[in-house]
Amino acid sequence: MSKILGLTGDGAVAYAVKQCNVDVVAAYPITPQTLIVEEFSEYVHNGEVHTEFVCVESEHSAMSACVGASLTGARVFTATASQGLALMHEILYIASSLRCPIVMGVVNRTLSAPINIHCDHSDMMGSRDCGWIQIYVENAQEAYDWVLQAFRIAEDPDVLLPVTVNLDAFILSHSLEGVKVLDDAEVEKFVSTRKPVLRVDPDKPITVGALCLTDFFFETKRQHVEAMNNSPKTISRVNNEFAELTGRRYDFIETFGMDDAEAAIICLGSTAGTAKAVAKSMRSKGKKVGVIKPWVYRPFPAKQIVEAIENLKALAVLDRACSIGAPYGPLCSDITATLYREGIKLGVFNVIYGLGGRDMTPFNIETVFNETLEVAKTGVVKEPLKFVGVRE
Amino acid sequence: MSEESKPGWKSIPMAGVLLEPGSAMKYKTGDWRAFRPIIDEEKCINCLLCWIYCPDGAVIREEKKVSINYEYCKGCGICANECPVKAITMVEEKR
Numbered sequence: 001m002s003k004i005l006g007l008t009g010d011g012a013v014a015y016a017v018k019q020c021n022v023d024v025v026a027a028y029p030i031t032p033q034t035l036i037v038e039e040f041s042e043y044v045h046n047g048e049v050h051t052e053f054v055c056v057e058s059e060h061s062a063m064s065a066c067v068g069a070s071l072t073g074a075r076v077f078t079a080t081a082s083q084g085l086a087l088m089h090e091i092l093y094i095a096s097s098l099r100c101p102i103v104m105g106v107v108n109r110t111l112s113a114p115i116n117i118h119c120d121h122s123d124m125m126g127s128r129d130c131g132w133i134q135i136y137v138e139n140a141q142e143a144y145d146w147v148l149q150a151f152r153i154a155e156d157p158d159v160l161l162p163v164t165v166n167l168d169a170f171i172l173s174h175s176l177e178g179v180k181v182l183d184d185a186e187v188e189k190f191v192s193t194r195k196p197v198l199r200v201d202p203d204k205p206i207t208v209g210a211l212c213l214t215d216f217f218f219e220t221k222r223q224h225v226e227a228m229n230n231s232p233k234t235i236s237r238v239n240n241e242f243a244e245l246t247g248r249r250y251d252f253i254e255t256f257g258m259d260d261a262e263a264a265i266i267c268l269g270s271t272a273g274t275a276k277a278v279a280k281s282m283r284s285k286g287k288k289v290g291v292i293k294p295w296v297y298r299p300f301p302a303k304q305i306v307e308a309i310e311n312l313k314a315l316a317v318l319d320r321a322c323s324i325g326a327p328y329g330p331l332c333s334d335i336t337a338t339l340y341r342e343g344i345k346l347g348v349f350n351v352i353y354g355l356g357g358r359d360m361t362p363f364n365i366e367t368v369f370n371e372t373l374e375v376a377k378t379g380v381v382k383e384p385l386k387f388v389g390v391r392e
Numbered sequence: 393m394s395e396e397s398k399p400g401w402k403s404i405p406m407a408g409v410l411l412e413p414g415s416a417m418k419y420k421t422g423d424w425r426a427f428r429p430i431i432d433e434e435k436c437i438n439c440l441l442c443w444i445y446c447p448d449g450a451v452i453r454e455e456k457k458v459s460i461n462y463e464y465c466k467g468c469g470i471c472a473n474e475c476p477v478k479a480i481t482m483v484e485e486k487r
Contacts, residue, residue: 099407160406198409207410219401220408226401 002246007179009172010035012140013079013105013165015179016147018043019187023074023194026054026065030084031117032173033107037079059084063091063102070100071208073196075151079105081169085123086111089130095162096131097224098208101154101194102162103147104132108269108320109169110356118357119169121268125321125330131224133163133231134298136268138254140177143167145248146295148187149238155194156234161227166297168270169357182246190245228299235296252301254293257283258308261290263372266305267318268294268331271353271360275318278365289369297331302338313376314347316368320354328385347375353388364388421448425467427482429460435479442471442480 007015014036017025025044027037044053052069056062059080070076080088085106095102110120124134133153137143143165150163167173182190200208212220235252243249256276258264265275272293279289292308294301309315319329328336332350339346351368354360368388375381405411436457443451443458450465451458460471472480 097407198406205413207413207415208407210408210410212408215398216404216408219399219404222401223404223406 002180002182004178005181006176007140007144007181008035008174008176009140009143009167010105010107010174011039012144012177012179013147013167014039014043015181016144016187017077017103017105018049019182019184020077020148020151020191021075021188021193022049022051022077024052024054024066024069024076025078026056026062026069026076027078027080028056028059028062028084030059030081032109032169033079033081033084033105035173036105036107059087060091063088063095066102067091067095067098067100070095070102071098071200073194073199073201075155075194076100076102077104078102079107081107082109082111082117082123085127089127092127092130092132092162094209097220099160099224099227100162101151101160103150103154104162104164105143105147106164106166107169107173108166116356117169119171119270119320120355120357121166121319121321122355124164124166125323128298128330131161131228132298133159133161133228133235133296134166135163135295136166136297137172137295138270138273138293140167140172140175140179141248142250142295143172144179144181145242145246145250148182148191149242149250151191151194152238152241153231153234156238157195157197158230159227159234160197161231166269171270180246180248186245190241231299250295252294252296252304253308254295255290255308256280256293257288257290258292258312260288260311262288262311262313263315263369263376264290264292264309264312265316265318265365265368265372266292266294266331266335268297268320271318271320271365274360274362275365278362278369282366282369287369287373289373300334300338302334302341305335305338306342306344309344309346312346313379314372316349316351316372318351318353318360318368322352322355332385347379347381349375349381349383350385351388352385355390358389360389420463421466422463425462425465425485427467427469428462428485429465429467429469429471429480430483431458431460432479432481433457435477437477437479439476441474441476445470445474
C-alpha cells in the first residue's frame with residue numbers, strides 16, 4: 001500500500017533514508033542540503049530509526065567517518081552540497097577506491113566565488129571522476145525512488161561502489177511535492193540489509209588502505225573500472241524489481257518524443273521537466289522535438305543514448321556547469337565522444353545555462369528547440385558552444 | 393619479482409586489501425639495498441646501539457653478538473653511523 005506525502009526534495013531523501021535501516025549517518029549541514037540531515041536527525045531524536053548519527057566538524061570528516069563506518073560493514077548515508085562536496089573531494093576517491101557502498105544525497109549548488117547558494121551542477125561535475133555512480137533526478141518523487149534503489153545498487157557484491165543521488169538546489173530541495181511513498185515493511189523487504197563482502201572485523205583482521213606503489217596500484221584501479229563496468233547489469237535488475245514493486249519504471253535514461261523527433265534536448269535534473277513540457281506544447285503544433293534525460297550519468301549510458309538518437313538530426317546538449325577552457329561542458333564532452341566513437345554524424349551544439357541558479361525558462365527552452373530544429377534543417381551548427389540566459 | 397610474475401587485477405583481493413595479518417614479512421626489502429652493512433666481530437662491543445637504531449628491525453640480537461638480516465636490511469647505513477667503535481662498514485652491493 002502506498003500513500004502520498006507532501007515532501008520537499010530534501011524531505012523525500014530523508015524519508016527514504018529513514019526507511020532503509022541505515023546504520024550510520026555522518027553529516028555536516030550546508031545549504032541547501034541542510035533539510036536532509038535536519039529532518040533525519042529528528043527521526044533519530046524521536047527514536048524512529050536505530051541509526052548512529054555522527055555530528056562532525058566538517059564535510060571532510062563526514063566522508064571520513066562514513067568510510068570508516070562502511071568498512072565495518074554498516075549501511076551508511078550522508079548528504080552534502082557545493083563547498084561541502086568540494087571539501088570531501090579527496091575522501092570521495094578513497095570511499096570509492098576502498099569500495100565503500102555509501103549512498104550520498106548531493107543537492108546541487110554552485111561553487112564559490114562569488115558566494116551563491118543556488119542551483120547548478122558545478123559541484124558534482126567538479127568531482128565527476130571520483131569513481132562513484134552518479135544519478136540525477138527531476139523531482140522529489142524521483143529523489144525518493146532513487147535513494148531506495150541506490151542502496152541496492154551500491155551494496156551489490158558485483159558493484160560495491162558508492163552512489164550519489166543528485167537533486168537540484170531549491171528547485172527540488174525546498175519545493176513541496178506530493179510524493180508516493182512505500183510502507184516501511186515494503187521498503188525493508190526491497191532494500192533488505194547489507195551483506196558485506198570484506199569488512200574490518202577484530203576476529204578476522206585485514207589491512208585496509210595499506211601503501212600500494214607502482215607494482216599493484218594500477219591493478220586496483222583496473223578493478224575499480226571493472227566494478228563500474230559491472231554496475232549497469234545491477235542497475236537494470238534493481239530498476240526492474242522496483243518497477244514490479246511500485247509500477248514506477250526507471251532506466252538509464254528517460255526519453256520523451258524520441259520515436260520521431262528530428263531535434264532534441266538532452267539535459268540532467270529538473271530542467272528536463274521544463275523541457276518535456278515545452279516539447280509537449282511544441283509537438284502539439286507539429287514540431288518534431290524530443291527530450292532525453294539521463295538518470296544515470298556515471299556509468300555513462302552511451303548505449304541507451306545512441307539508441308535514442310537513431311532517427312535524430314540535431315541535438316542540443318544542455319550543461320548546467322561550465323568546464324572553463326574545455327571545448328564543451330561536461331555532458332556535451334561525453335556526448336560528442338560517444339558520437340565520435342560510434343561514427344555518428346549529428347548536428348550537436350552545447351548550451352551552458354542556469355549557472356548560480358539562473359532560471360531556465362520555458363521561453364529559453366523553446367528558443368533552444370527552435371535553434372535545434374534549424375540545425376536539423378540546414379545541417380549547419382553556427383555556434384557550437386553558447387550561453388543561454390546570460391546578459392551580454 | 394618481475395612485473396610479469398606478479399598476479400593481475402583479476403586475481404588480487406579487492407581494493408588493495410591485505411587479507412592476512414603480518415604479511416609485511418613476505419615483502420622482502422633486502423633487494424632495495426645499494427650498500428651492505430658488514431660487521432667486524434673483532435671490533436664489536438655488543439652495545440646494541442645498532443639494534444636500537446635500525447628502523448627496519450633488521451639487526452638480529454644474538455647471545456653475544458649481533459648480525460644483519462639481509463632479507464630485510466635496506467642498507468640505510470644508520471647502524472654504521474651510530475656504531476661507537478666503527479665496527480660496521482657499508483660495502484657496495486655487487487649484483
